[in-house]
Amino acid sequence: MNRSMPALARFGVLATALSVALTGPAVADPNNVNPIPGLNGQPRGLPQLPGPTQAVFQVTGMDSPNHTENVNVLGTDLGVMWDDGGGRMITAFGDSAGLGIPNLLAGSIWAWSSNVLFRSTTKDPADGIIFDSAVTNPLPSPKIPGIEISLIPTAGISVGSVQFMSMMSVREWGNHGKWATNFATLAASGDGGQTWAQLTNTRRANVDGHEKFQQNAFLKDAGYIYRYGTPGGRNNPGFVSRAMEADIANIDAYEYWDGATWKPGDAKTAAPIVGDVAELSVLWNDYLGKFLMLTTDPANSIVMRTASAPQGPWSEPQVLISGPTLPTAYAPMIFPYQTGRDLYFMLTVHSRYNVILMRTPL
Numbered sequence: 001m002n003r004s005m006p007a008l009a010r011f012g013v014l015a016t017a018l019s020v021a022l023t024g025p026a027v028a029d030p031n032n033v034n035p036i037p038g039l040n041g042q043p044r045g046l047p048q049l050p051g052p053t054q055a056v057f058q059v060t061g062m063d064s065p066n067h068t069e070n071v072n073v074l075g076t077d078l079g080v081m082w083d084d085g086g087g088r089m090i091t092a093f094g095d096s097a098g099l100g101i102p103n104l105l106a107g108s109i110w111a112w113s114s115n116v117l118f119r120s121t122t123k124d125p126a127d128g129i130i131f132d133s134a135v136t137n138p139l140p141s142p143k144i145p146g147i148e149i150s151l152i153p154t155a156g157i158s159v160g161s162v163q164f165m166s167m168m169s170v171r172e173w174g175n176h177g178k179w180a181t182n183f184a185t186l187a188a189s190g191d192g193g194q195t196w197a198q199l200t201n202t203r204r205a206n207v208d209g210h211e212k213f214q215q216n217a218f219l220k221d222a223g224y225i226y227r228y229g230t231p232g233g234r235n236n237p238g239f240v241s242r243a244m245e246a247d248i249a250n251i252d253a254y255e256y257w258d259g260a261t262w263k264p265g266d267a268k269t270a271a272p273i274v275g276d277v278a279e280l281s282v283l284w285n286d287y288l289g290k291f292l293m294l295t296t297d298p299a300n301s302i303v304m305r306t307a308s309a310p311q312g313p314w315s316e317p318q319v320l321i322s323g324p325t326l327p328t329a330y331a332p333m334i335f336p337y338q339t340g341r342d343l344y345f346m347l348t349v350h351s352r353y354n355v356i357l358m359r360t361p362l
Helices: 007-018
Strands: 054-058 078-083 089-093 096-098 111-113 116-120 133-136 150-159 162-173 179-189 197-205 215-221 224-230 236-244 255-257 262-264 274-277 281-285 290-296 302-307 318-321 329-334 342-349 354-361
Touching: 078 150, 078 329, 078 342, 089 150, 150 224, 162 215, 215 281, 274 290, 281 329, 290 329, 318 354
Parallel strands: 150 215
Antiparallel strands: 054 354, 078 089, 089 116, 096 111, 116 133, 150 162, 162 179, 179 197, 215 224, 224 236, 236 255, 236 274, 255 262, 281 290, 290 302, 302 318, 329 342, 342 354
8 A cells, every 4th residue: 555646646636536526425416425534525534423333443544544546445335344364454445535537427527436446454444444455446347327337346245265255236226225237156266365257157137036145244154155136226125145165156055045045046035034124244252152244224223133043033223323424425334353342343424424333342
């Protein structure tokens, strides 16, 4: 992360930001953003929250100690984290705003990449998460409305030395927190996340039950990969499927929880395990001795559920951050290493269009 932007580009950041109308963020469309601190209408510094959940570190952007603008990531979202199987953490972010040729087709003055990865050796995030290398735009998207406006990572996991990401191909942004997808697919890397290839045999279009798994979260447990899914967008039901680790890329080998048992091979049999959820993150927690699920609810609050088994039953949601206290927050993603009673997670704040590390006591 020692590559720096030239002075002209830094001046361009300022000029570009000054030209942006400081309007409120769109419900789903990431193009209507201004990630420049001090010019986006948002207060500088970390958000101050009234409850036990607190913002502890700005992970991305120009105000972050990581200075992700040095690799032309001025603003981004998501922050899907996983261990690479060798003790290093990979974090995948989604649509990232930078400088360059603006995406005028999408009505944006920013140059957009659909995904970016950062690596870290941080195991204790009490003082933040420090990145030491980046892989920019590993899986490019044409970013043409009506064809594919973005190719977004929604989950990541390692199996042996191979990295897998679940990717969502977005055809167009919709209204009210919904978006239309072409398909979900896996991408794989055999070199620690440096280069990636889509596994086209894993593509599943938005039909025949696979509409339930367009956005995903991964969980490892007892030799299985559990794949949680929702349709494209927010305020949807959530579902779960699973396969043995060795079969992660064999979609035909997955079985689906129908509410009572596991049914092989047919995604249409999957029954909802939770309702009114958005982007999901799921992990086992030693402190509670339960599985944790983070997401947002219809009031845009950050909520947590617990369960004794990956398929549930899942508890009623517990509010960690109420919607009115941080109204444009979404996509809470759990830090992958155990930290005792403290639960750390990344959270996107759309009005800043950057990602913040949060901590809440369990």
